[in-house]
Amino acid sequence: METNLKKISNLINNQNNLENEKQFKIASASLVCAIIDIAQVDHKKYCPLFKDKLNLEESEFQQIKNEISNDALNIEDKVAYIKSELNNNMFQIMEFLKILNKFAIVNGCTAKSYREFELIRDKFLREFY
Amino acid sequence: MRLKKCSILYVEDDKTTQELIKEILISSCREVFVANNGREGLALYKEKQPDIVLSDIAMPYMDGLEMSEEIKKLNPNQAVALFTAFNKSSFLKKAAQLDISTYIMKPLDEEQFFNSLKYMALQIEVDRETKNNGN
Numbered sequence: 031m032e033t034n035l036k037k038i039s040n041l042i043n044n045q046n047n048l049e050n051e052k053q054f055k056i057a058s059a060s061l062v063c064a065i066i067d068i069a070q071v072d073h074k075k076y077c078p079l080f081k082d083k084l085n086l087e088e089s090e091f092q093q094i095k096n097e098i099s100n101d102a103l104n105i106e107d108k109v110a111y112i113k114s115e116l117n118n119n120m121f122q123i124m125e126f127l128k129i130l131n132k133f134a135i136v137n138g139c140t141a142k143s144y145r146e147f148e149l150i151r152d153k154f155l156r157e158f159y
Numbered sequence: 160m161r162l163k164k165c166s167i168l169y170v171e172d173d174k175t176t177q178e179l180i181k182e183i184l185i186s187s188c189r190e191v192f193v194a195n196n197g198r199e200g201l202a203l204y205k206e207k208q209p210d211i212v213l214s215d216i217a218m219p220y221m222d223g224l225e226m227s228e229e230i231k232k233l234n235p236n237q238a239v240a241l242f243t244a245f246n247k248s249s250f251l252k253k254a255a256q257l258d259i260s261t262y263i264m265k266p267l268d269e270e271q272f273f274n275s276l277k278y279m280a281l282q283i284e285v286d287r288e289t290k291n292n293g294n
Contacts, residue, residue, distance in 0.1 A: 124285045135255045141245035144262055152274050159277040
């Protein structure tokens, strides 16, 4: 079953709030960047997936990537924000994790990428386990 | 679905590892079926239809990927996890093509191992709920 951010966005209460949508995209892309170790990979390989799963154009992603690199990434904060936007709903969180998982494995998984995915996954699901 | 309610098919050719993991699984899952290679695993899968398939990759007669491919033909939604040291990218590419998205990293970290199984159990619960709701 394919999942994408639009489907998840539609489930968010204040879906019409553009600023909120942008924040959600930034938070999501930040986690993806941590998983794929964006500084070490050719981001172009991930562009189709960014477009498909997170509705992010390359230019938009580039902008987010620059914002991320200027800021120390606090994964706990991003996870808490996304969980809150998904109403802490297990079903929505699992859909979101499918997207992160796809990024981790799509271009040939490495131990480092998969480990990062697992750490983020467990931060999302700690209370549901 | 919680892990305690899940049945698991565990496929591993190394007897020492098999015994160790089997004991861990028995204490955490409803039912555990064990096979020594992919060929046995596939036969046991057809007979038992477990909730989760957990398999090593490199095995005699039929490896974990070939077995997973056959299982996915029977049930494309089957939850499958593979043990891997992430040292053979060709295996991982093939696994991704088969829509296998859960890996258990070698060497085994017990907490991560359980978290991965719990994640799969939740995934099964979500998929079944979605299916029951007709989405």
